[in-house]
Amino acid sequence: MWIAQLAADAADMLPAAPGSYTLILRAEHAATITVGRLGDVRVLPGWYLYTGSALGAGGVRGRVRHHLRPVTRPHWHIDYLRQACTVLEVWYRVDVRRWEHLWATALGQSATPLPGFGASDCHCQAHAFHQTHQPTLTWFVAEMERLKLATAATDAMHLGRR
Ligand SMILES: [Zn+2]
Numbered sequence: 001m002w003i004a005q006l007a008a009d010a011a012d013m014l015p016a017a018p019g020s021y022t023l024i025l026r027a028e029h030a031a032t033i034t035v036g037r038l039g040d041v042r043v044l045p046g047w048y049l050y051t052g053s054a055l056g057a058g059g060v061r062g063r064v065r066h067h068l069r070p071v072t073r074p075h076w077h078i079d080y081l082r083q084a085c086t087v088l089e090v091w092y093r094v095d096v097r098r099w100e101h102l103w104a105t106a107l108g109q110s111a112t113p114l115p116g117f118g119a120s121d122c123h124c125q126a127h128a129f130h131q132t133h134q135p136t137l138t139w140f141v142a143e144m145e146r147l148k149l150a151t152a153a154t155d156a157m158h159l160g161r162r
Contacts, residue, residue, distance in 0.1 A: 011068055014061040014092065020099035021060055021092035022051040022107075023067055023078070024135055025085035035080040038116055043084040046132040049111060050078050050118060051103040060092045077118045081128060091137050100127060106143050111135070 025048040035041045054063035067078065067087055074080045093099055104124045111129035118127030 011061060011064045011090075014064055014090070015059060015094050016061040017059040017094045018053075018055040018096050019060040019092050019094040020051070020053045020097075020103065021064065021090050022049055022103055022140070023064075023087050024049060024089035024091070025081065026088050027085045029084075031084040033080050033084050035077050035117065036074075037120075038077065041080075041114060041117070043081070044130055044132075046130055047134055048081060048085055048128060048130055049107050049135055050081065050128045051100045051107065052078070052118065052127065053098045053100045055096060055098065060090075060094065064090050064092075077120075077128070081117075091140065102149050103144075104129075106140070106147055106149055109143060109147065 027043050027045055027048060030045055031043040033041050033043055052063070054060050058065075067082065067090075071079050071083050074083070101122055101124050104119070104127045107129045108125055111131040113126035114128045114130065115126055119125065
């Protein structure tokens with residue numbers, strides 16, 4: 001498995017290739033956000049993880065750039081969450097295979113799901129999760145291996161400051 005880890009302001013270093021990604025977001029304060037049809041969602045202080053895929057034009061770089069721009073007209077659920085959080089990091093894997101659902105399954109083993117969030121088009125419980133401690137790529141990779149969701153040797157790469 002190839003997952004890289006970097007500071008979110010280094011999005012320009014991301015590959016413009018198809019892949020899956022997990023955003024790591026920090027919420028400093030509690031808030032209530034209204035997320036489209038999901039309605040009101042309580043944001044708690046701590047860390048959020050959001051997983052998605054970017055298989056179209058622009059790939060991972062284009063999508064993460066979107067996730068770093070100020071939210072003007074929220075469209076995806078994650079756009080609403082970003083109004084109460086700061087994106088600090090992204091984990092990603094360049095692959096045409098869609099990893100987001102497996103990653104969501106793995107994250108749901110230990111982090112608290114936001115029911116239905118980011119999962120309008122699939123059967124996952126959620127694609128966004130909260131936890132009170134900072135998630136690390138090392139933990140995530142170990143979790144994937146524990147769940148037998150990783151099928152190859154794992155590499156982690158740190159590209160930027162944290
Ligand atoms: Zn899913």
